[in-house]
Amino acid sequence: MTSHPTSIKAIELTTERFVLRPIEPVAFARRTLHWTTDRQAFVDLAWKTDGWTMWRWWRHVRKLARKDRMGHGIWPKGATEAIGLHMVTYQPATGNITFGVLIADHGWRGKGAVVEVREAVLGDCFERLGVHRATGWVNARNFASLYNYQRLGFRREAALRESFVQLDGSLVDQLGFGLLRSEWFDRLGKQKSHQREDRT
Numbered sequence: 001m002t003s004h005p006t007s008i009k010a011i012e013l014t015t016e017r018f019v020l021r022p023i024e025p026v027a028f029a030r031r032t033l034h035w036t037t038d039r040q041a042f043v044d045l046a047w048k049t050d051g052w053t054m055w056r057w058w059r060h061v062r063k064l065a066r067k068d069r070m071g072h073g074i075w076p077k078g079a080t081e082a083i084g085l086h087m088v089t090y091q092p093a094t095g096n097i098t099f100g101v102l103i104a105d106h107g108w109r110g111k112g113a114v115v116e117v118r119e120a121v122l123g124d125c126f127e128r129l130g131v132h133r134a135t136g137w138v139n140a141r142n143f144a145s146l147y148n149y150q151r152l153g154f155r156r157e158a159a160l161r162e163s164f165v166q167l168d169g170s171l172v173d174q175l176g177f178g179l180l181r182s183e184w185f186d187r188l189g190k191q192k193s194h195q196r197e198d199r200t
Helices: 025-037 039-044 054-065 113-128 143-151 181-199
Strands: 018-022 069-076 084-091 096-103 133-139 155-165 171-180
Touching (some): 018 113, 025 039, 054 069, 096 113, 113 181
Antiparallel strands (some): 018 069, 155 171
């Protein structure tokens, strides 16, 4: 029987354009309360879209510091304000993580931030923490997220028909994607092989 870590803890990660810092709930909630007015972004994460107060937002953010969860604030290098956050929930029994990402700064949407951030978090989870599998869910009309999953090597594994409620009240399918640790390392090996070929 394979053993998995009993808990996870966020560490600071750096990508080409971003610094991902573990979330400090009080300070982070104070500086990001204005994000709660972005109803479309919150419905995409299946979060409630109304009724947020500082107290409720802090309690929501605080959950990311539990031993079965971790959260990173996303800062562009050199910036003083975060543009979003990335969240991971961990199931020790199976070694599975599920995740969500919020890019709150509209100026960064559509610029590859999600793929860059998620690639760093996945690498940390598979390589440092040794998790077994990553799972993500997305509504079938969120074409940017569908593309992001495929770009990172995820496979579509499930479809829950008309199970996701959009902001306008309409129902759409919810699609499940999965990536195994072995597939992640296989993908890394192929990337390194291509990089060596490009240099020769």
